[in-house]
Amino acid sequence: MNYRIARSAILLLALAACGKNTLSPSTQETASGDALDDQAVAVGIMPDPDDVEFAGRFETRSDLGTDKFCAVSNGTQQFNIGFLAVYGPESKCEGTGTATIKGQTVRVVLTGQGSCSFDARYDGIELRFPGTVESGCSTYCSANANLSGTHYFMVQPGDEAARQALGRDTERLCG
Numbered sequence: 001m002n003y004r005i006a007r008s009a010i011l012l013l014a015l016a017a018c019g020k021n022t023l024s025p026s027t028q029e030t031a032s033g034d035a036l037d038d039q040a041v042a043v044g045i046m047p048d049p050d051d052v053e054f055a056g057r058f059e060t061r062s063d064l065g066t067d068k069f070c071a072v073s074n075g076t077q078q079f080n081i082g083f084l085a086v087y088g089p090e091s092k093c094e095g096t097g098t099a100t101i102k103g104q105t106v107r108v109v110l111t112g113q114g115s116c117s118f119d120a121r122y123d124g125i126e127l128r129f130p131g132t133v134e135s136g137c138s139t140y141c142s143a144n145a146n147l148s149g150t151h152y153f154m155v156q157p158g159d160e161a162a163r164q165a166l167g168r169d170t171e172r173l174c175g
Contacts (some may be wrong), residue, residue: 052101052122052123052124053154053158054073054079054101055072055073055079055159056155056156056157056161056162057069058070058154058155059153060150064086065086065088065089067085068084068152068167069084069165069173070161070162071099071162072162072163072174078099079099079100080098081096081108082094082095082165082170082173082174083095085147086168087145090142091142092141092145092168093142093145093146093147094168094173095110095111095140095170096110096112097109097112099120104123105121105122106119106120106121108129114139115136116137116139118130126151126152126153127151127152127154129149129150133148163175
């Protein structure tokens with residue numbers, strides 16, 4: 001779904017949810033916000049926070065290239081993951097590892113090139129890496145590249161879609 005269309009639809013729902021209410025302002029704001037979220041989930045604009053799909057293929061496109069992330073369920077609460085963050089034709093971050101989810105927090109542990117783990121955020125649409133990651137994460141990046149603050153949008157859910165994500169040095173990020 002186009003992000004601008006989704007944002008416009010949320011604003012329209014917000015306008016529709018406005019109205020007279022005898023509740024106090026703070027309670028009214030909370031009730032209106034909850035009602036708006038419920039309506040957005042009901043019409044499919046926002047994902048249901050109690051039923052968020054994490055397995056799938058994620059991407060973010062820019063002038064420098066396409067950043068990719070994938071997650072394949074391993075049958076437990078853990079996922080096999082891979083990512084590629086591009087900073088031009090020669091500069092990138094790329095790696096594989098595992099992830100576990102608790103609420104909106106995704107614990108990412110990269111393996112194979114050094115010690116790197118961090119907590120990312122996932123709201124059902126967008127996965128955001130933190131603005132600062134531990135120094136060991138630099139082993140997954142070429143010169144002038146950094147995976148801090150990268151973000152990815154779900155473009156296709158499911159394990160099969162995730163297995164189609166291609167890397168540069170890693171043929172299939174979630175092979």
